[in-house]
Amino acid sequence: CAGCGGKISDRYYLLAVDKQWHMRCLKCCECKLNLESELTCFSKDGSIYCKEDYYRRFSVQRCARCHLGISASEMVMRARDLVYHLNCFTCTTCNKMLTTGDHFGMKDNLVYCRLHFETLIQGEYQVH
Structure with a gap:
């Protein structure tokens, strides 16, 4: 052994x-x-x-979502200065996987699909 x-x-x-x-x-x-x-x-x-x-x-880099390492040969998604595994680049609210060309938004380093980002932003600017 x-x-x-x-x-x-x-x-x-x-x-x-x-x-x-x-x-x-x-x-x-x-x-x-x-x-x-x-x-x-x-x-x-x-x-x-x-x-x-x-x-x-x-590992040199870590995924911003799952925090596991990313090997040099892996395909990744980038947003701002953050790097994600392809499977981890998802909307924080609904977990919809986002791919190249999809519209998305970021707030507090969290990724949102277009629908949920717009909803989030509208909620912040409502008059109470």
């Missing part, structure tokens, strides 16, 4: 980064999350990471 160095005599084992692991030994080196049931794990300089810790430590 790449984790504990012990012999693997279990019926099942995990194969990650071309090494064999006891199911109980494949853990994130940062948070110690057991990765046996995770779909992905990440490796850097011989250490194993869960997705969140890998992106937290090694």
Whole structure:
């Protein structure tokens, strides 16, 4: 086992980064999350990471909506100085996904579809 160095005599084992692991030994080196049931794990300089810790430590940018890392090869949406995963660029009110060419507005660094932004702005300027 790449984790504990012990012999693997279990019926099942995990194969990650071309090494064999006891199911109980494949853990994130940062948070110690057991990765046996995770779909992905990440490796850097011989250490194993869960997705969140890998992106937290090694990503350059973070999504303004979900706060997870954005890899250099990912397609993104940009608004002002903020960057979003494509799936995260949604209206704060209705969660409608916004794509290139869609009209949207921003208030307090939150994204709104055109309808909800106009409703928000109209509500601010009503005379009471």
